[in-house]
Amino acid sequence: MSPSIYSSLLQPDLRLMIEENDGPGMEEFCRALYPGVVAEVLEEMPVEETWTVLRHCPAAQQAEIFQFLPLPYQMDLVQNIDRKTLSKLIEEMAPDDRVDLLERMDPDAVENLLPLIAQAERSDIRKLLSYEEHSAGSIMTTEYASLPADITVADALQRLRVQAPSRETIYYIYITDSGRHLIGFMSLRKLIQARPTARLEDIMERDVISVRVDDDQEFVANEIARYDFIAIPIVDSQNRLVGIVTHDDAADVMQEEATEDAHLHGAVLPLEDSYLITPFLTLFWKRGVWLVILLGAASLTAQVLNWLGPGQDRNWMVLFIPLVLASGGNAGSQSATLVIRAMALDETRGKVRQIAWREFRLGALMGLILAILALAVAMALVDFDRSTVVAATVFCVVALGTVAGSMLPLGLDRLGMDPALMSNPLIAAISDITGVVIYYNAARLVLGAVS
């Protein structure tokens, strides 16, 4: 998060309050401003000062503000709080946010902390902590608004007023039977428009769109985006309501997945935190690993060149090696980029043949045009026969690169792997080896062997 205008305007005031130890001022600061704005000002300050400020406001407010701080900052902050205050704070946090924090904390510290947390909250935490990472369960909150079907609209509104303070949202209300099975849905908008004496079961929507607790978080986010929902209900295998995922958490998941795909696609192991707060060594490791793997692939290309090349007077060939290899790699990057992004947006399912046929035609057409241009480029430096070798190679690598670039991510997906692993550099590396083989064989075919 970058410092916004708020932060720079408000920080001096807050600093003054801290210096003067102005408790009521700090409390007012936390109460009057939107929690997200307060968090933005605080995250620019050292954790000790942040705690000095937060100490002056009630636990509920503390939790509100705390939730808007970035996770690594939260982690720093909890080191500076005594266990008792921390357990209070964690009790007040939204279930999904606190699980995010606890998952990152040292397991021993968490075990030390849990006994201090109220029983009901504790079992909720244990439950949420048990869901698999990246599942709907791991991002959901258990603080949803739910009502039985057999009450009137007036009763429903009365009950919602009571539920409101502790629920993540009361704008979507889920109707459950006595076994907690999800049987209906009602928006608050519809509810306040309805006749006060109407019964929920007569006006609720029965066709409720829900997702399963073990569905992938990306699927959940896509469903929320598809239907423009504020929240989506999460059910277990018996259609019992166990939680909701709200639109803001879905947006976070989307950003996270887009970032992860972008990183993978640039041949970086995905970072958990934002670029600037990722420690130097982590960054080094997550990039270095890939660079070494790719160097391994490139050294294969050197071996192939060594094997194809010796004893041949093909000094001229070196001129076009970068051009030939780049053309194939670029064509492959393009189609891989398009296909991987389309897969992330869930647009490719069942369309593999259509994609292959499309990329095949495109590859042939683009290959043809690039080959003609390459012929012209080569003619400026070498004779016609040799230029033909270059042009033919360009045609092959572009056509092949285009098709392979689109099919390899789909293949990875079928193997159950993340298609984004097929990064641009990896495609370039594969294309380099093939390109060299094609180039030398084209030369042999057109020019004959030179002994």
Added chain:
Amino acid sequence: MSPSIYSSLLQPDLRLMIEENDGPGMEEFCRALYPGVVAEVLEEMPVEETWTVLRHCPAAQQAEIFQFLPLPYQMDLVQNIDRKTLSKLIEEMAPDDRVDLLERMDPDAVENLLPLIAQAERSDIRKLLSYEEHSAGSIMTTEYASLPADITVADALQRLRVQAPSRETIYYIYITDSGRHLIGFMSLRKLIQARPTARLEDIMERDVISVRVDDDQEFVANEIARYDFIAIPIVDSQNRLVGIVTHDDAADVMQEEATEDAHLHGAVLPLEDSYLITPFLTLFWKRGVWLVILLGAASLTAQVLNWLGPGQDRNWMVLFIPLVLASGGNAGSQSATLVIRAMALDETRGKVRQIAWREFRLGALMGLILAILALAVAMALVDFDRSTVVAATVFCVVALGTVAGSMLPLGLDRLGMDPALMSNPLIAAISDITGVVIYYNAARLVLGAVS
């Protein structure tokens, strides 16, 4: 949008209704299901059949369902509707969705259509059409809930009941004075918890976070995500409320921008529609242009090689050209990917020096390690002196590539251009030319000139 389970389950039923011309059945189908689900079933069918179904339901319902259809499908569909029915449909659509559609339609057709649309809607359309593309104004809706400050909570709820059917959301309520200046904010959650006799001015939040109508859509989406809002108010230069942008439109903007960045980064001009529905020739053009530009860059590399190479017995050098060039390109891709993504998430502002220093150290460290590995690889094929040339070159290209890959996007941004234009293939092309120059000069320095 891929066909979901709903679509495949429901389509046979609907087909039967169409065949039997079962009007009430089709109306029931449109009414009972969530509009997004109906749209999903319809978009898999030919437009004529879709219209056969929609004809049976009231205009408001038609518009609801219509809005969930993908834009290109909407465009096809409007060709099949007579002007009168179309104008009705457009009147019923949400202001932001209809402007999206009208912007894509033939301007003459729009001019023909406008006289048939009610006066109030017409001026609203003209206004929204006038905002610049990618501005907050272009994605906002004018259907927000607003109330004066001097009424009671009970009055407010009564007025909201009246406003509810025509507003995009009533969960966030904006308080304006007689000049439409935005003076306060109230959520429906707070409102239904408040004492019925309380006055809004006493309980509303006065610190309202808003954005300007000419702010960039990406900024608006980031603000909504930052504060977890359901909607954000849009004001003009005099702080008058002119519209709202809702969370679902913000999520669309984020997806759109992430897709655009991914495409640019893979050296594809951004597609307006999803990959599979983009016409073949558009796809050909948006990829071909870049491939040709990159071929131009690669032919420069050939020229440089031609200029550096002649008369030299450096047959061995060809072996490591792909390795040397790939190492530089990969290192550059990595840092460009990380920096461009961090910029999209608004994390880099004011941090240019910090980033440069970080990448400099990382580049040096990764360069050193890759150089050692490259030395080992080269020793297997050539003698020690020559291997030293390879290793030294790898160090330089990796270190340079890392720093340049991070700085070039920041430079583009400073020039007011989209940093994502610094695509992986472009960085690879720049790195190829530099790499060749470094490689040959390293050879000359270490081995001496071979005449």
